[in-house]
Amino acid sequence: MPLSLEERFFLVKEVYSHGGKYSKEVQNIFKENFGEEQLPDRHCVDALMKKFEQTGSMQDRPRSGRPSVINNEALRDVTKKLDRSPHKSLRRLSQEVGMSLTSTYRAVKKQKFFPYKVSAVHELKAQDTEKRVSFCRWFQQFIDMNGENILNDTFFTDDAWFHLSGYTNRQNSRSWATENPHEIFEKPLHDQKIGVSCAVSRSRIIGPIFFDSTVNSDRYIKNIFVPFSEQLTASEKQRTWFQQDGATTHTARATMTAVRKVFGERVISQDLWPPRSPDLTPPDFYLWGKLKDLVYADNPRSINDLKHNIRQIICRYQM
Structure with missing residues (x-):
């Protein structure tokens, strides 16, 4: 499974705090924070730790050539991130899902998310x-x-x-959602x-x-x-x-x-x-x-x- 930048940072921090091991406890903590049904593979985590120790970075290197077609797993990841945090910018989202800004925008549009404007309204009571x-x-x-x-x-x-x-x-001020959330901004x-x-x-x-x-x-x-x-x-x-x-x-x-x-x-x-x-x-x-x-x-x-x-x-x- 592709890991977002947020998930990668969390894994590196937790693995280091648990003696450098991707233990059962780390897996449970990851599941509690991100709600993933499929946990990151041990080999994937080992490669992430090795990469961080060698380069000091958790991001993938940019790929050359034409961008690949956005797969269903990447689309699900975009949907999950926006459902969890609908106010995040596309630039931040692209960093978290590990895709270019252009690909992230295409994924967002493909999943039928729209940038709804904030509306300022007056409070009304039932009476x-x-x-x-x-x-x-x-x-x-x-x-x-x-x-x-x-x-x-x-x-x-x-x-x-x-x-x-x-x-x-x-x-x-935008809120990404598939339907207008009618949010109030203070x-x-x-x-x-x-x-x-x-x-x-x-x-x-x-x-x-x-x-x-x-x-x-x-x-x-x-x-x-x-x-x-x-x-x-x-x-x-x-x-x-x-x-x-x-x-x-x-x-x-x-x-x-x-x-x-x-x-x-x-x-x-x-x-x-x-x-x-x-x-x-x-x-x-x-x-x-x-x-x-x-x-x-x-x-x-x-x-x-x-x-x-x-x-x-x-x-x-x-x-």
Whole structure:
């Protein structure tokens, strides 16, 4: 049986730690770690040890001439490796199975593995479904009663963090599998970042409004809500609807007092807005993703560069 580089390294280490012998104990340990039904032949292990002692390498020498046809055993080895570790790169896989990168790629395609992209999704809980459906029904009635033009006067708001070092590169994050695993990828936050708040209606975008620290109720009112409301005309303040999610900073007593002072009862917020549902807002559903695809295109080097790019692109959206 062909041994991967990982299996070869494991065998050399275990044989040396057991007095240089391919003992029954080493065979059992190998079987526990790799689940092989057919254990490596003793002559194969002896040749591996001799090769390591003479050359210091466990890899086979590259063969000259045209590559041989990939046999069924090699295909099974590729499948086993990817099933065990679907996130490994093709280069690493080729090293482990002892084939060229080109042959490994052909084997992967022949076994019908595909490189699925990582998807970032929001958490939803079982009890959220009914609330989301209820809001959608209310919103449909809201449009039926007021007409579609009400969307010109309904501002959906949301905040997002933009990190100077970029964001999860889904283009380079792949999981090899025969069927889409629908995996969620978590990545820790970076230190250098800027907060961005925007309000989106069907007719325009208000923002970006920047913030650089954790937002509490007072900061939300002073640094985000007031700068937003000051960009509304007197006429808009009389007819505009305002949406915000149910975050504590948005629904605190002082915040709601400030919001209702401007919009009266034309507020889509706590009780009506479903929890964990930023995907129902235009900023989260479209704007943030589009912005993050564009603002990093020229690799901004400072927070000021990042702000400049965000302003420029949102200004382009307004035209």
